[in-house]
Amino acid sequence: MRSTGLLLLLFLSVSFVFAGCKQGEEAVEKSEEMHEEAQQKFDASMPDKLAPxxxxxxxxxxxxxxWKxxxxxxxxxxxxxxxxxxxKDDAEFPIGAIIVREKLSNEGNxxxxxxxxxxxGNEETKGWFAADYAPDGEVIKVYERPVNIRP
Structure with a gap:
């Protein structure tokens, strides 16, 4: 009787482990799916959020x-x-490089x-983020593909 009880307990334990593993796999798959969706939404809105x-x-x-x-x-x-x-004319700018160009009026403002x-991180833009701002910091335009990094 005692060995039957132990076998039953062992059987139930193994069953719970397998059931838990199956649920864990489903949770991981769902989590990965949700992460991919969130990543796509984040990537689409990132430049506008990054500009300020x-x-x-x-x-x-x-x-x-x-700055110089x-x-x-x-x-x-x-x-x-x-x-x-x-x-280094041929070299690409490293990550962390920032270039600020001021466009002046005829009066010098x-x-x-x-x-x-x-x-x-963004292959399409070669890792560049670019935007135009008003002098007060209002975002005028965020560029999808920055061009003419070097003047």
Whole structure:
């Protein structure tokens, strides 16, 4: 009788383990599916969400006072990562490079600020994020494919 009870207990334990494993596999598959859907939604909306953060970053960095200008380009500011890459004409800018171009009016006032930021991760844009801003930081346009990174 005692061995029958142990066998029954062992059988039930094994059954629960197999049932739990099956449910675990289904949960993992569903989780992966949900992650892929979330990733697609995030990728589609990321540039618009990123634009204000990039503006805040360049303001926090105080780019006009702390960054160097592109050689012979007084209205193009580059962070230290980008500045180091400028001398290497054939080289790509590394991840973390930020280039800020100010478009001036005839009177010399800033009309528009273009920011290109190499954040990596997006094959279509070669890892670049780019947007135009009004002088007050309002996002004017987020580019799907940044062009003309080097002036």
């Amino acid at each position: 953060e990039v503006w805040n970053l360049i303001q926090t960095e105080n780019y006009k006072l702390t 200008t592109w050689p012979e380009k007084a209205t193009i500011y580059v962070n230290p990562i980008a500045f180091e890459a400028i001398g 800033v009309e528009k600020v273009n920011v290109a930021y190499r954040i990596g």
